[in-house]
Structure formats: C-alpha cells, structure tokens
Amino acid sequence: xxxxxxxxxxxxxxxxxxxxxxxxxxxxxxxxxxxxxxxxxxxxxxxxxxxxxxxxxxxxxxxxxxxxxxxxxxxxxxxxxxxxxxxxxxxxxxxxxxxxxxxxxxxxxxxxxxxxxxxxxxxxxxxxxxxxxxxxxxxxxxxxxxxxxxxxxxxxxxxxxxxxxxxx
Amino acid sequence: xxxxxxxxxxxxxxxxxxxxxxxxxxxxxxxxxxxxxxxxxxxxxxxxxxxxxxxxxxxxxxxxxxxxxxxxxxxxxxxxxxxxxxxxxxxxxxxxxxxxxxxxxxxxxxxxxxxxxxxxxxxxxxxxxxxxxxxxxxxxxxxxxxxxxxxxxxxxxxxxxxxxxxxxxxxxxxxxxxxxxxxxxxxxxxxxxxxxxxxxxxxxxxxxxxxxxxxxxxxxxxxxxxxxxxxxxxxxxxxxxxxxxxxxxxxxxxxxxxxxxxxxxxxxxxxxxxxxxxxxxxxxxxxxxxxxxxxxxxxxxxxxxxxxxxxxxxxxxxxxxxxxxxxxxxxxxxxxxxxxxxxxxxxxxxxxxxxxxxxxxxxxxxxxxxxxxxxxxxxxxxxxxxxxxxxxxxxxxxxxxxxxxxxxxxxxxxxxxxxxxxxxxxxxxxxxxxxxxxxxxxxxxxxxxxxxxxxxxxxxxxxxxxxxxxxxxxxxxxxxxxxxxxxxxxxxxxxxxxxxxxxxxxxxxxxxxxxxxxxxxxxxxxxxxxxxxxxxxxxxxxxxxxxxxxxxxxxxxxxxxxxxxxxxxxxxxxxxxxxxxxxxxxxxxxxxxxxxxxxxxxxxxxxxxxxxxxxxxxxxxxxxxxxxxxxxxxxxxxxxxxxxxxxxxxxxxxxxxxxxxxxxxxxxxxxxxxxxxxxxxxxxxxxxxxxxxxxxxxxxxxxxxxxxxxxxxxxxxxxxxxxxxxxxxxxxxxxxxxxxxxxxxxxxxxxxxxxxxxxxxxxxxxxxxxxxxxxxxxxxxxxx
Numbered sequence: 001x002x003x004x005x006x007x008x009x010x011x012x013x014x015x016x017x018x019x020x021x022x023x024x025x026x027x028x029x030x031x032x033x034x035x036x037x038x039x040x041x042x043x044x045x046x047x048x049x050x051x052x053x054x055x056x057x058x059x060x061x062x063x064x065x066x067x068x069x070x071x072x073x074x075x076x077x078x079x080x081x082x083x084x085x086x087x088x089x090x091x092x093x094x095x096x097x098x099x100x101x102x103x104x105x106x107x108x109x110x111x112x113x114x115x116x117x118x119x120x121x122x123x124x125x126x127x128x129x130x131x132x133x134x135x136x137x138x139x140x141x142x143x144x145x146x147x148x149x150x151x152x153x154x155x156x157x158x159x160x161x162x163x164x165x166x167x168x
Numbered sequence: 169x170x171x172x173x174x175x176x177x178x179x180x181x182x183x184x185x186x187x188x189x190x191x192x193x194x195x196x197x198x199x200x201x202x203x204x205x206x207x208x209x210x211x212x213x214x215x216x217x218x219x220x221x222x223x224x225x226x227x228x229x230x231x232x233x234x235x236x237x238x239x240x241x242x243x244x245x246x247x248x249x250x251x252x253x254x255x256x257x258x259x260x261x262x263x264x265x266x267x268x269x270x271x272x273x274x275x276x277x278x279x280x281x282x283x284x285x286x287x288x289x290x291x292x293x294x295x296x297x298x299x300x301x302x303x304x305x306x307x308x309x310x311x312x313x314x315x316x317x318x319x320x321x322x323x324x325x326x327x328x329x330x331x332x333x334x335x336x337x338x339x340x341x342x343x344x345x346x347x348x349x350x351x352x353x354x355x356x357x358x359x360x361x362x363x364x365x366x367x368x369x370x371x372x373x374x375x376x377x378x379x380x381x382x383x384x385x386x387x388x389x390x391x392x393x394x395x396x397x398x399x400x401x402x403x404x405x406x407x408x409x410x411x412x413x414x415x416x417x418x419x420x421x422x423x424x425x426x427x428x429x430x431x432x433x434x435x436x437x438x439x440x441x442x443x444x445x446x447x448x449x450x451x452x453x454x455x456x457x458x459x460x461x462x463x464x465x466x467x468x469x470x471x472x473x474x475x476x477x478x479x480x481x482x483x484x485x486x487x488x489x490x491x492x493x494x495x496x497x498x499x500x501x502x503x504x505x506x507x508x509x510x511x512x513x514x515x516x517x518x519x520x521x522x523x524x525x526x527x528x529x530x531x532x533x534x535x536x537x538x539x540x541x542x543x544x545x546x547x548x549x550x551x552x553x554x555x556x557x558x559x560x561x562x563x564x565x566x567x568x569x570x571x572x573x574x575x576x577x578x579x580x581x582x583x584x585x586x587x588x589x590x591x592x593x594x595x596x597x598x599x600x601x602x603x604x605x606x607x608x609x610x611x612x613x614x615x616x617x618x619x620x621x622x623x624x625x626x627x628x629x630x631x632x633x634x635x636x637x638x639x640x641x642x643x644x645x646x647x648x649x650x651x652x653x654x655x656x657x658x659x660x661x662x663x664x665x666x667x668x669x670x671x672x673x674x675x676x677x678x679x680x681x682x683x684x685x686x687x688x689x690x691x692x693x694x695x696x697x698x699x700x701x702x703x704x705x706x707x708x709x710x711x712x713x714x715x716x717x718x719x720x721x722x723x724x725x726x727x728x729x730x731x732x733x734x735x736x737x738x739x740x741x742x743x744x745x746x747x748x749x750x751x752x753x754x755x756x757x758x759x760x761x762x763x764x765x766x767x768x769x770x771x772x773x774x775x776x777x778x779x780x781x782x783x784x785x786x787x788x789x790x791x792x793x794x795x796x797x798x799x800x801x802x803x804x805x806x807x808x809x810x811x812x813x814x815x816x817x818x819x820x821x822x823x824x825x826x827x828x829x830x831x832x833x834x835x836x837x838x839x840x841x842x843x844x845x846x847x848x849x850x851x852x853x854x855x856x857x858x859x860x861x862x863x864x865x866x867x868x869x870x871x872x873x874x875x876x877x878x879x880x881x882x883x884x885x886x887x888x889x890x891x892x893x894x895x896x897x898x899x900x901x902x903x904x905x906x907x908x909x910x911x912x913x914x915x916x917x918x919x920x921x922x923x924x925x926x927x928x929x930x931x932x933x934x935x936x937x938x939x940x941x942x943x944x945x946x947x948x949x950x951x952x
Contacts, residue, residue: 018289018291020291028195028196032198033189034189034192034193034195034196035188035189035190035191036189037193037195037369037370037421038195038371039369039370039371039454040453040454040874040875041453041454041455041874042454042874042875042876044874044875044876044880045369045454045875047369074189075187075188075189076188076189076190078188079188086184086187086188090187090188093183093187094179094180094183094184094187095179097179097180097839097840097842097843099183099186099187100422100674100675100676100843100847101368101369101370101419101420101421101422101673101674102182102183102185102186102187102191102419102421102674103191103193103368103369103370103421103422104369104421105186105187105191106186106187106189109187125888128883129883129884129886130883130884132882132883132884133882133883133884135883136369136875136880136882137369137883138367138368138369138422138424138847138850138851138880139369139422139674139843139847140843140846140847140850141846141847141848141849141850141851141881141886141889141912142846142850142881142882142883142886143843143846143886143888143889144843144846145883146883146888147888
C-alpha cells in the first residue's frame, strides 16, 4: 500500500492505495470522479485521457503513485479553466455533434484540448486526424469530432489574439 | 418547421452531461456494500470439464464467494435461449444446443464462463480467479463453419448432428434454376463476409442487487432493451418473476446490436448477489469483450446472378453457410434468414430468387446481430456481384443498375418483402453528380502519372427497417412482438414527460423525441423530458435495434400525442365555450379558429389537473399511453460511391472521397441523422479495409483479442464524408420515417471493395482489404 497526494481540478486530495492502483482507478474509484472512462486494457482507446502537469496522458498508463505530487485536470474540471459554463472545446463538440454515446468523449475532449495547446498556430484536418491516432470512437466516424476540434482551434486562436490585443 | 421542431438541426439536450463528465454508465454506479466480480473463463476452445477446485481461491484475501455451473443448475436457473424459431426446409425445428450461464461439464469456446469470483476489490477477484483450478480434458476444435460441416469435424452439441443448426431456404428453387438454364450470361462469385467484433466503446457491464427483505432484484446493465432483458430473465431463465426484477439500462456507451442480447453475466451477477448476500458488479475488460460479445457477419456464400440477352436480371441463386459460434445467441437465427435473404432482391427487379442457408455451430464466440444484421451481408454479395457483372458484360456499373432498377411501387419481391416507396434513380444520380463520376477517368490518369492506382466503385443498397409488424414476424418464428410503446405525461404546469420503450445509447432520442413534442404543442424543447431505460418507470417496450426507434418508437409517441391532443381540445372547447372542431394549437396556445379566444398550454394543463371545470364525465389529468404496431417494414435505400487511391508498392488504400446519397423518408433532426450515417460508414469502411476477427484454426484461440491486434478504424484511416438526402416519405407510418441507423454500415463495404477492385483490375478480393492482401493481389495479378 502507498500514500498518494495530488491536486485534482484545483483541489488537494490524498489517499492510501494498493501499489498497483492506476491513476484512472484512483480518480474513478477513490475520488468518485467517473467522467474519465476505461475502454480498453492496452492503452489504445484514449477514453481515459487526463492532463498531468499540463500535458495529456492516458491515465490507464500511469500509476497513482507516479501521479503523486502532480496537478491533474480531468473532464470535470475543464470548464473551470476557461472560467465558463463550457470550455470552448466542450462547446464545439456539442455545436458540431462531435459525440453520440458519449463514452469516448471525455478522453477525446481532453486530448483535443492538449492538441490545440500544442498547435497555437492552428490546425488542419490532416493534422487533427493524425493527432487523434490514440483516441478511438466507434459512433461518429470522427467526421464531426474533426470538425469540432478545427472549430475550437480557430475560436481559441481568436480568443488568444484578442487577449494579446487587450494586453497590448 | 419551428426552430426546435421537426426538421431543425437542434444541438442535443443530452450532450451537456457527456461533455462535462456527468454521464452515468453502469460502471459509474456505486451501491452500498457493493463487491466486485471476475469470471473464470475457459482458456480452451473445446474441452470437457473434469473438475473444478475452488478451495484455494476461496481462501484468498478479500474473497466473498466462488460459484460454479453446478450451483447455478442446482438453484434452477435456466439455460440461455434463442428467441426466433427457424424451421429447416424439411420442416424440422432448428437444432438448439444447451447453453448454461456457467458451463457445467463442457466448454465450447475460448472465453466460455466457468465460474464467478466475488471479492472486496476487483484486483482481489482477479487474483482469486487465477487460483480457481479447473481440470480440463481438451477436445479438437473447429472454428470455420465450412470445416464444421465436414463429416469428420469435431461435434459441439448432441442436439445438432453434424453441427448443423438448420438448413433453410427461401424463394423459388425450380424457377431460379430454370432462369439460370436459359441465361445469356451468369456472373458467379465466391463471397466471404468477414467476422467482426462490434466494439462499442463502453465494455459490457452488470450490477446485480438482491434485496432479501423484499425478495427483489435490481439489475443495472448495458442493454439496448431493458424490458426484453427483464422478460427473458423472468420467463426463460427463472431469475425472478417480472414484478420482482427491475432492469435499468442507464447511459449506455454504444451498442450496435451487441447489447440487444441477454448474456450469461447479467444472469450470473443477479444470482450471485442472492447467493453471496452482497451487490455484485462485473465490468468486462476489453479482451473479455472481444472474447464474449456476440460477433457479427461470418458468412461464406456462392452466388450466381443470371441475365438475359438484354442485360436484365432473370435469376439469383445464393448458397450461404453462416457461422453461429458455440451457442445460439438471442436473435441469432433470424439474422442469416429473415434479415438477410429477404433483402436479396436489392433495388432490382429480379423475377426468380432462391437462397439456401445453413447455420452451423463452431468453437467460436456466439454470432448475432451487428449493425445492419443480415442486410450488410445481402447488400455486399449482391452489389459486388452486380459490379462484377457490369465489368464482365462491358457495361458501366450505373447503366447495368439502371436497366434493372425497380421503378414502380409497391413492388413485391420473390423473397417476402413488399417495397412501398423509393426512387433509386434519384439517389444514384445524386451520388454520381456529387462524386463527379464523369471526371473520374481524368483523375485516374493523373493518379497514374504519380504511380498510384485510382479506382471508383458504387453500391446501391436497400434495407428493411422499422421492425416489425408483430403478426408478420410471429408467423416467421419470432418469439416476441415488435411494436413499441409510449406514454405522454403532461404535468400540471404544462411541462411534458415522454416515457418510451425505445432506448438511446448514442442515438440522441432525448433530443429528437422532444422535437416531435415541441412541434406538436408549441412548447419549448426544454419543457420536454424523455424517460427511458428503466422497467420501474417505463411501461413495457421493445427497445432499440434495427433502426426502429424513429419509425416505430416515435410512431407510438405520435399515437399518444394524438390522444393527449384530443383530450386537450375537448377541455379547451369546454373552457372557451366553443366547438371542439374549431380548436387549433398554435405557438403554445389552444385557440378558437377565427377568433381571438385562446388558452395558453400551461393553463390548459392546470385546468386538467385542478378538475374544477371539466366537461361532464371527463376524468381529470392529461396523460395518455399508446402502443404502435407497424403495418409494414420500412425501406431506406441509397447509393454510395467510394473513390480510392492505392500505392502499388505498399498496398495501402487511401479513400480519397466517399459520397452517400440516402433516402430515409422524413427526417426530424438532420444533424443527428448525418451523424448516424458517418458512424455507419466508418464501421463499413472498417469491415472493408481493416477489421476481421481471426481464430487460430487448430487451437481455436482468438488471435485478434485486443486493440493491438484488431484494427479499429482511427481518424486517420477515414476521410470526411459527403452526404445528401433524396427522401421519399414512408407511407406506412404517421411521420413518414424510414430509419437511418444502419444504412452506412450496409451500403459502404461493397462500394469500397468495388473501388479497390476497379483500381487493381481484378474481381477476386475478399475483405478486409488490408495493405498486405491488396499488395499480394496486385503482385499475383501482374504475374499472370
């Protein structure tokens, strides 16, 4: 058994877990945060993507003890980072019908948010499709997910530019 | 059309919870005292169980109980059944072998459940499952249906001699043989429809809770049809009477057919909860899903299509062997018969058709309905054969199809179906125009200059949805009726709840169904809530599959709305002292036509519940129930065109454009309908290019049991799709809806393979067209 402590969505948490506990199971079973999903056993599907210290990780591939001392952001905390009811990526998924059953959606949105952050210059369809290699969706055929990510990327670019203009 | 009514692209009401992490799936449920289960599964494809020693497992930390097949038998839990009776052509009923929820003396596929371990944590249950000692005597296994029919094949069930479940036929054999005998040309093909694993992203799960004080069970389960699950578990598996069993299917993460069926795990979890005295939760891991979810397709077919000298189709003869796996799943028998062979006429006028289907046991996972269920198999064989025939006859694929299209409706095919409406020319023309068919040869030449092989292929599909008229399917062997139910409850403040027997697991019913109500009464979408998925809340219903929730489920809602409207108008007429026939509903008000008199909707609702001033003899309240039984199937149809570019050095196929032109009848929410088509096409392209469940022939082990081995379509395997609709309203239901859930998966595989075979210049190619297979085919074609 090991002690872990981390910051999840801005809140300090700590616990006592079996050594083999994965981050995703710590979030779901110990903290009751069930927005992060498990869709496979081999780190392929991406339903469990969260941000660890600002970067997207598959939380099925990180032990809870490895995450100890980190800052974790999950789907439940995403909107608050934009200080809005919905983060622009969440809003774009809804507007463009980028989800159906909703199971892959939290991982998709967290991966997409990270993707947009890494491409401040903007995204094109080919890049989005290549970058989504680690996230599987069975419902949408990706068509509207790609549209949603491109739209969110444009919107966030605009927001960043506005912010810079205001700051200047 | 209002901004939120029929035809509006309304963003989905249910999305907010899914995009914020607020979805509630079975694995998210926690009940007091809940413990975790892991199943012990057979590592062998075929073996006798000589003994099971659970003593070491029982002594492991955290273990609450280890239960086996002998105990479940002793407690009187029944075997799993197939609910659709098919008779062989000699009149004998299908040969169904026994399927115990936990195997007792023999296992028949790798993954067959043998025991359940319940422990404090899932990790402890998993550790203990490893410690259950099962002594097996291995038998020879057979995984291919063709091999299983051979005289010396290993035998699975004593009830099914030669592994044959049924030998069934449809159509007119002598007439078809006569057509073949007088044909000017016959196209013959050997068609394999590859076995697929449905792979809903949410793995199957069950949470069984037994309440000893009430002698009552609750089952949370990943189901597309919770009422059917309750019915079957009560009536056939003897879990509990229906009034003592509540089944809840909360948010369900995709189904595609695989969550229609009742599996051993939910039965065993309920039973184990009573046996151990604790709530028992089981969640499949992905490999378990690969091993035990009902697979789809797996047909081997010989087909002959006969033409006269004018290129008219005169006869179609089909001989199919269908792999059923180790046990007959709930609706398995209907898939390669009435959901398959009845669609073999496609969009064409074919006067004589005969199909023979043999269903066969093998040592593989059970096979049942997967998105399209029989209709993709029919469409694939017909559309590949028609395309091949066009090449053999030297005609363009469009010309050959046009010569043979059905153009007058209703049209009675030789294989039961009576097509009620359609315009196949319209979708073909629209697709060809959208794809710039005429400009293709120039694109092919340009690709050739870059060393690439470019090809184009089409597919004209038809399917039968809106399943189904109950008396009709009853006469064909169905064990249930296929109507749907709805209850519309208008609350005293005018908000509305619709209780539907349909179930949404991604289809967006909470939005689409609400749009229907909003349109009818002029109330905001936000005032309408859709309730589904709980047998304690919702009246008996039949669930969601076969693209039936629009055509059948919403028709039931329409019937209930009709009753509500009639009563509301009576009350309004009484309040405004007007004639009932003069009352109209507009913009959320009940008005007396041609006057300025009106009652707002909410006031009318309140009047119904205060009951201070109702027409004489009228019951208070505003709530109506309806059951809708369709009078016919519906017949969505369309044309898909795929254009590919192949690198001859690597065999990699790149889909450069994909066009879909569909006729779904009337559409409530185009955005949601398009999403269904996108997803369907992705699954069809997956079947054509990437996916295939492979068993090792000798050991019977599933070689593709993870996402590292089974190729799921990823974003970079697919293009964006070009969609259009050419809708002819369905005449048989009140909304004119045909259904859209499966079309993409039905129409796309032949379009993709027709494009690839066009590019590489051979008709001999089976799915999935992996780079290795395409490369080898190109190499062998150039060698000849």
